[in-house]
């Protein structure tokens with residue numbers, strides 16, 4: 001489900017239709033530049049977007065940037081050259097997009113951001129941004145922790161497994177979490193390192209950080225995959241994840257939810273990858289020259305162990 005915020009932008013751009021009337025979906029071509037295939041979330045997001053465009057009968061050109069900004073910029077430039085109707089992408093990192101976005105604007109091709117934001121000051125460089133509120137997700141993680149340790153006065157040592165350095169979800173999830181735990185000095189982030197949103201990264205970083213921080217109480221991972229890697233590292237160190245060390249993650253993909261149901265993760269903040277249908281709607285409006293919401297925030301929930309057990313049988317991804 002999506003929550004549309006105020007503020008509209010005129011679609012305009014290269015789509016528009018012809019003198020005979022609006023374009024048929026079969027005449028629309030969209031170029032999508034994906035981040036990569038770094039996590040279960042990303043795989044689900046790619047599948048959902050491809051399925052939604054196929055169902056709508058709209059041609060989707062797809063590229064996988066393998067978590068590299070230069071690959072994404074190359075893909076966007078190629079879509080501009082091919083004269084697609086709309087370009088959409090989920091930026092690997094927040095900064096460094098103005099030049100290529102200006103090239104798209106100059107070519108009259110509207111750009112829709114999905115999942116992750118750019119930090120551009122010039123909001124006319126994109127028509128809409130569809131995705132989660134990552135700061136809010138970080139706050140939810142922090143609020144659970146504060147509640148969990150409400151009756152304790154002992155220090156709580158936290159390891160943070162950060163997402164890709166410079167990516168909006170890594171920056172914002174750290175910010176929201178830090179803001180909430182700052183009110184109580186018993187909480188201390190004793191180490192914080194990137195695991196690049198991957199399971200292997202989460203495992204490797206946790207292995208190293210457990211050696212230098214044997215008194216850790218909690219691991220806050222910016223996504224399920226890094227949390228699942230942390231579980232492997234904790235078990236290899238002879239400890240019980242979820243008991244000896246509590247784990248909080250973000251995403252709520254099936255593997256993460258299973259670990260939560262099994263008691264190896266303690267709390268998950270949901271981040272929905274199901275953005276395909278909303279993206280198709282935005283694309284259709286933009287091509288028809290209709291107004292679109294500048295910011296559309298994904299509505300999300302949180303899961304405790306009991307809630308994960310209940311939700312798992314119907315989990316789509």
Ligand code: AHR
Nearest residue numbers: 039041115169197223271
């Ligand atoms: O941008 C969304 C984040 O990217 C997801 O939380 C993570 O799993 C993915 O790699």
